[in-house]
Amino acid sequence: MQRDYYEVLGVRRDASQADLKRAFRALALRYHPDRNPDDLDAERRFKEVVEAYETLSEPQTRKRYDRLGPLYRRDGRPPTPEEVSAMLGRALGGLFRKRGARGQGKDIDVRIEVGLEDVLRGAQHGITVPRQVRCQPCEGSGADPEGRKVCEDCAGTGKSASRRWLRSECARCDGKGWVSTKRCTQCDGAGLHGSEGRFEVKVPAGCGNGQKLRLAGRGDESTGDAPAGDLMVVIGVREHPFFRRRGTDLFCDLPVTYPQAALGADVTAPLLDGETTIRLAPGTPSGKQLRLPERGVPPVGGGRRGDLHLRVLVEVPQDLTADQRADLERLARSFEDRQHPQRAELERLRQELLQRART
Template identity: 35%
Template sequence: MDKRDYYEVLGVSKTATVDEIKRAYRKLARQNHPDVNKNDPNAAEKFKELTEAYQVLSDPDKRARYDQFGHQATSGNGGMGGFSGAENPFGDFSGFGDIFDMFFGGRTARGPQRGEDLEYELVIDFEDAAFGVEEEIQVPRTETCDNCGGTGAKPGTETRRCTACNGSGEQQNVVNTPFGRMVNRRPCPVCHGRGVIIEQLCRECAGQGRKRVRRAIHIKVPPGVDNGTRLRMPGAGETSPSGGQPGDLHIVIRVRPHEVFERDGTNVYVDVPLTFVQAALGDEIEVPTLDGKVKLRIPEGTQNGTSFRLRGKGIPKLGSQTQRGDEHVRVHVITPTGLSERGKELLRELGRELGESPSEQTRTFVDRMKSFLGNS
C-alpha cells in the first residue's frame, strides 16, 4: 500500500511550524498509542505511521528533502526514513520522553511533589464586599502527622527497608513491544511507596504519616470584591506527602443579596418611593447610601422612573484606593389609593386647573391607538 502524505498523517498544512507539528503529533500519539487504544487492532500501525511522519517533518533537513522528493527521499534503512541505530526512537525512547510521560504519568517526576490546591467558599454581606472585611475560617486539610513526624511509625520504634522495592518505593514493569522495551513504574504494593516497612503504626495517623485537621486561617477580603471573585492564599492548601511545597488555598467569594441595594459592577441602585405631591411640587428627601443617609433634592414635576446619580457613592473599585462607582436613585411615584370624596374632588379640580379631564384623556388615547394601528 502506498504511504500517505506525512502532512496528511499529522493533519497539518505544508506551511506548519515545528511547534504546530509537535502539538499535532502529541495529540494524535496520545490517541493512537497501543497501550492506550488497546481495542484498536491497527493502533500499532497508526502509531508507527505517526512517529515516522513526525521524525521526518520535525527535522528541517529531512523535511526539505521530503518536500522536494516525497517518500523517495525517505526510503531505505540507511536513509532518513530508517529507524535503525542512533535514530531508533523506540529503543530507550530517547527524545520521546515527553510523549511517554503523558501515557505513564510522568516517569521523570520523581522529586518532591507540590501539595494539592484547596477551594473554600466564603459567604459575606453586601457591605463587607464593598468595604472589605477580615474573617477567620476553618479549612479542613491534610497535614503531616505531628505525632510521628510523617514517618507513619509509632514514636520510638524503628522501620526497616522494603526488600520488595529495595527501598526505592516503586516497582518497574518491563514490557517488550514491537517498538522496543517499555518501562512502566508504579508505587510498591508492599510498602505503599514508602520504601520502608513499618513494624508499629502511629496511632494518630494509622501509619499514613498524615492526618486530617481543621486549620484556622485568617482571611483579609479587600474592598470591591463581587460574586465569584477568587482570592489566592499561597501555601495555605494541602501539604505535600513527599516534602514538597504546599498547595494554594483559593477563596471563592459569595455575596448575600441586600434588602435595599442592587449592584452592577461598581455601581449600586436603590428604588425610592415618592408621593404624587412630592413628585409634582418637588421636595428634599433622605435616601440611603452605603455611607449612610444623604439629602437628595427632588425637582418639581419629577416623572415616575426618573433616576438621579450620586457620584462616588457606589462600590470601591477592586485594587484601587481612590476609584469608586456611583449610586443611582430610581424614584417611583406612588398613586394615591383609598381617597375620600373630598380628596377625589380636589384631584378633579386639579385636572380642570390643568385643562385635563378623564374623558378627554381617554378619547385622546383611543385616537392615538387607532391612528397607530391604522398606519401599521
C-alpha cells in the same frame, strides 16, 4: 493458558477488597523486579499478579470475570503488552509510591458569602476549614518511630541496585533507607490526620461575585517534604435588598409621593455608607434618573468609586379615604391639558389616527 486470577493472588473467590489488596501487596513486593534483578520468572509472576489485581480490584470488571472467566475481556484475548505496561505504571504508582509521599498536599475549595457593604470597604472574614495536617509523632511517614529498622534491600542508602525499572530508589523503603515494622498509632499509618484550620480571609474592596482568592499553603498538608496545597476561597456577594450592582455602579429606585414630585421636596435617599438628601425640583417626572457621582463601589485594586443611579418612582396612594377621594376628584377637574403634556400629546395622536382611519 491463563491462570485463574484468584489462584494467582492466592485468595478465595469471596475475598474482600482488603484481602485482595493485602495479597497483592505481599506478592508484588516478593516478585518486584528491583528485588529480583534479571530473574525472568519473577518478572512474569509480577506481571501476572498486577494483571490479576487490576482486574479483581475493579468491582465491575471483577463481576464480569466471575461470570465469564478468561473471556471477561470484550475481545476475549489476554491483555496486550502495552496494556500490561499501563497496569504496571498504575500499580507502581499506587503501591510503591506512598500516598502523596512526593506530591503536594491537596487544594481545598471553600465558599464564603459577603455583603455589598464588604465590597465597598473590604473586610476580614474568619473561616474554619476542615483540613488534613501532618501527623507530628511520625512526621507524616505513617510509621511508628519506635518501629523503624534499616532497610535490608538497600542497606539504608535508599538507592536501588537495579535501574531497569521506573526509578532508581529502593522499592522496598521507597528511598527512605528504613522500613517500618509498626504503624504510627496516632494516624493509623496515614501520615495525616483531620484537623480544623482557622484562617483570616482578606476580602478585597471591589471584589466581584465568584471571585477567587488563593491562600497558598493553607490546603491539606503533604506526608513528605512537598508543600501543602492551597486554600481556594470563592467569594459570593449576597444580593442587596435595595441596591443592584453593575460593575462599579449601583442602581436603586427612589419612591416619592405624588405631592413631593409635583411640589418639589427634599427627600432622604439611603447610601451603602449612610444617607444623603436629594432636592427634587417641582414637577419632577416619574422615572427621572438622578446620578450621584462616586457613590457606587470601588474597582478591584482601588480607584475612583462608581456612581449611584437613582430612579424616581412616583408612588400612587393606596386606600384613599372618602375625603381624600373627594379632594382628588376636585383637583382632577381643575387640571388643564397643558399641565399633563405627555397625556395631552397622546390624546392628540389618538384623535389624529382616528381621523385618518375614517378618511
